[in-house]
Amino acid sequence: MIYLRFEIAGQSYALTSDAIVEVIPFLPIKKITHISPEVSGMLDYRGNLIPVIDLSMLFHQQTSSAYASTRIVVVNYLQEDKKLLLALIAERATETIRLDESDFTPQVISNKRIPYSATATVEEELIYRLEVEGILPSELKSQLYPQNTDSGEPGRHVN
Amino acid sequence: MAEEESSSELIQTDYQSQVDACWRSIGVWASHGATCSILNEVIHCRNCQVYIQAGRDCLSDQLLPDADEMQKYSEFYREKKTASDSGWSKVTLFRLGSEWFALDTDIVMSVFKPQSCCWVPHRSNRGIKGIANVDGDALVVVSLSQLLGIVAEESNDNVERGVSKAYPRMLAIGKSDKPMVVEVDEVWGQSRYNAEHVLPLPSTVSKAAHKYSVGLIQLEDKRVGLLDAALLLYGLEQAMK
Numbered sequence: 001m002i003y004l005r006f007e008i009a010g011q012s013y014a015l016t017s018d019a020i021v022e023v024i025p026f027l028p029i030k031k032i033t034h035i036s037p038e039v040s041g042m043l044d045y046r047g048n049l050i051p052v053i054d055l056s057m058l059f060h061q062q063t064s065s066a067y068a069s070t071r072i073v074v075v076n077y078l079q080e081d082k083k084l085l086l087a088l089i090a091e092r093a094t095e096t097i098r099l100d101e102s103d104f105t106p107q108v109i110s111n112k113r114i115p116y117s118a119t120a121t122v123e124e125e126l127i128y129r130l131e132v133e134g135i136l137p138s139e140l141k142s143q144l145y146p147q148n149t150d151s152g153e154p155g156r157h158v159n
Numbered sequence: 160m161a162e163e164e165s166s167s168e169l170i171q172t173d174y175q176s177q178v179d180a181c182w183r184s185i186g187v188w189a190s191h192g193a194t195c196s197i198l199n200e201v202i203h204c205r206n207c208q209v210y211i212q213a214g215r216d217c218l219s220d221q222l223l224p225d226a227d228e229m230q231k232y233s234e235f236y237r238e239k240k241t242a243s244d245s246g247w248s249k250v251t252l253f254r255l256g257s258e259w260f261a262l263d264t265d266i267v268m269s270v271f272k273p274q275s276c277c278w279v280p281h282r283s284n285r286g287i288k289g290i291a292n293v294d295g296d297a298l299v300v301v302s303l304s305q306l307l308g309i310v311a312e313e314s315n316d317n318v319e320r321g322v323s324k325a326y327p328r329m330l331a332i333g334k335s336d337k338p339m340v341v342e343v344d345e346v347w348g349q350s351r352y353n354a355e356h357v358l359p360l361p362s363t364v365s366k367a368a369h370k371y372s373v374g375l376i377q378l379e380d381k382r383v384g385l386l387d388a389a390l391l392l393y394g395l396e397q398a399m400k
Binding site for chain 2 (some may be wrong): 023024025026027028043044045046047066068069070091092094095121
């Protein structure tokens with residue numbers, strides 16, 4: 001399997017290439033008011049307006065640095081019924097790595113909020129594997145795709 | 160404009176001074192008595208962690224392009240992809256005798272140098288040429304030229320016709336479960352064609368080749384016969400019986 005390797009606040013992460021549509025430069029993003037700070041705004045991507053999530057803000061409450069190595073990763077999200085696109089801002093998203101399923105150790109700590117599903121060691125460094133479906137906390141998910149979120153799901157906010 | 164250029168140069172020189180560019184003084188290859196102990200192990204700098212890390216740092220410290228450039232990127236990614244892949248198919252091009260054929264790449268599993276073929280008693284009279292050892296699997300070698308009715312030409316003919324020097328290859332073709340091996344005189348490589356641009360077959364094509372061909376594709380300077388993958392596989396399987 002090929003994984004995109006990137007960093008969030010110095011920690012390395014791997015995202016499976018199956019989920020990735022495209023990795024594009026850190027384009028200017030249209031801001032939105034009255035939304036959680038993790039949502040950077042909207043991006044006009046190939047004719048679709050797609051929400052942009054700043055992973056660094058989501059995980060560590062700090063904005064991603066504006067370097068050329070910081071890139072927007074367009075991923076497929078909620079694949080089962082409808083193809084929705086989601087843009088993630090990731091730092092140092094400049095290389096891919098090849099890892100087998102056997103290289104990963106399953107995540108030992110779980111509270112249904114931790115988005116890492118497994119851990120691997122690459123070049124003497126721990127690398128967490130992220131699952132696209134697990135990246136967004138449920139309350140953020142319902143804000144982004146209110147029409148696609150089950151009404152019975154806990155954590156749904158009705159304003 | 161000139162200012163911008165000089166500023167980008169400044170960034171580069173700044174950066175170069177920061178990096179301990181050991182490969183500049185030592186060289187990137189482990190030859191000519193390399194003075195780096197790591198280089199002797201990794202052979203080329205591209206396999207060395209120092210070099211890889213320098214590449215990472217180089218990318219990570221680079222500032223975003225100016226606003227005008229970013230605006231251009233924004234416009235580029237706002238447009239829908241124009242070159243859509245619909246209607247395009249990938250084909251592998253190969254030569255038999257003096258004729259070029261195109262075969263759907265999906266069914267071509269591997270291309271390899273000709274191997275000696277083990278004769279099979281009582282079964283070598285028709286299409287079967289024998290059995291070849293392909294990466295540890297015993298696969299049946301079927302004569303594609305016989306199936307397509309193409310007579311192998313003498314080498315003199317090739318020279319006269321200006322056909323390039325022969326590079327015979329074997330192709331393993333088929334769906335994943337039971338590939339078959341066919342011999343071809345040359346493999347050119349991969350190409351793409353659009354279903355809309357397939358030309359009808361001329362009536363002069365030999366009857367056998369006609370049966371397995373769908374049409375002609377124009378590729379640069381030559382016209383190539385497009386083979387029907389499903390029909391060809393069926394034909395090869397029949398030839399094995």
